[in-house]
Amino acid sequence: MSKPLILVTNDDGIQAPGLAMLSGIMRDYGRVIVIAPQDPMSGMSHAVTVKVPLRIKTLIKEEGFEMYSCNGTPVDAVKLGQKVILRHKPDLVVAGINHGSNSAINILYSGTMAAVIEATIEGIPAVGFSLTDYSPQADFSACAKYVKVIVEKVMKQGLPAATCLNVNIPDVAAEEIRGIKICKQGRGTWDEEFDERKDPRNRDYYWLTGLFKTYENGHDTDVWALSNKYVSVVPVHLDFTNHQAIAEIKKWNLHVE
């Protein structure tokens, strides 16, 4: 039986330590193809590149381990990896380890989780890993054993249909982590401000800044789990429909004369 084929990507870019950590771990589980954006792509969400042509750069091509960069987004990377490099579907897609939390609504802005969701659309089992430390020097050493236990389980059991996992790891010493919690996505928002400046020609420009604010603190949310030193695992699906609201809106009896 041939070894499983594992595609690894991220949104922090090909040079991110979190990607090196994750692709190193995955070598224990199969043939690894790394394809990631050449530049950091945080906050790129599910964007795809349609205005400029995509290019791929081969960095490493060894038996069992290949590494490529591309000029696209994380979602482009998954598409290129599957449709240009492999020419078929990998057995597993993992993304990360992200430098920074992708808990709560951050899943929506995250390029890392977008890559995972893209794989899920394609029917490929997929898991995203994030460490709640945004710094490039983040210490990923506590992550390895959690990545392993989750990947092993997913490779053995599979995942529920059209569902991927959003795994966040708290930024604390390995011995302080209290375990793994299966959770729902917590509610929250970014309390944002624009840092307003003037350029040397006296024209205004703006930088987005902000702090995440949580709205609920139920023990069943990823936000609670992380702030209580648990690894959070949220099963994420592709259906954004608010099914409960359908009946309510049907009552509006919308029609045009």
Added chain:
Amino acid sequence: MSKPLILVTNDDGIQAPGLAMLSGIMRDYGRVIVIAPQDPMSGMSHAVTVKVPLRIKTLIKEEGFEMYSCNGTPVDAVKLGQKVILRHKPDLVVAGINHGSNSAINILYSGTMAAVIEATIEGIPAVGFSLTDYSPQADFSACAKYVKVIVEKVMKQGLPAATCLNVNIPDVAAEEIRGIKICKQGRGTWDEEFDERKDPRNRDYYWLTGLFKTYENGHDTDVWALSNKYVSVVPVHLDFTNHQAIAEIKKWNLHVE
């Protein structure tokens, strides 16, 4: 009582006919602030701009109608409109009318629906409108009365908590439209290929191409409604958790020795 304040945006850019159509309609309902990307931003999803500073250009500033362009994404436009131009929340955000369908999984790639979802995160009632015709010369004339009936209802009734509407209008003559269906998001995917080319220096490059393929044809989906000449209205929420999968994954009993 002051008139409602309505923010209008899109992802096809400030010059798109669909935006002009929608902002024109909205003038009947309140003070209108249009802020949209200066260039087309289709496929930008929920991306935010963090690498380059954002800039805003004032195009029109009249009593009751203002128009701005920005160098950001649709999500940036909603944030800038709210936090820099208005300095408070508008009463309603509408986006579109999109040139092309945002039904099924396309909601995930769409900058138009991302703008609507961003407003929803901020607690602002929001509706996205799309016409299932991708051409810049799309005929939006059938859309107006559907936009009106939906906007009037949303302004009167409000929306369920943390829920927005994804409205798609079929590209058929007004008299052929059979009505409005409240639906769930249909399942489907893009059957994609990369168009592979060589540049004058003999280096490979790739353009993303593809056709949407539907997986289900239930009469309760937006895909069915549109192909049967109904306007589809899908209530969309912000929770991506697959709640049913939580119990299943809890049974895995994930733990690290």
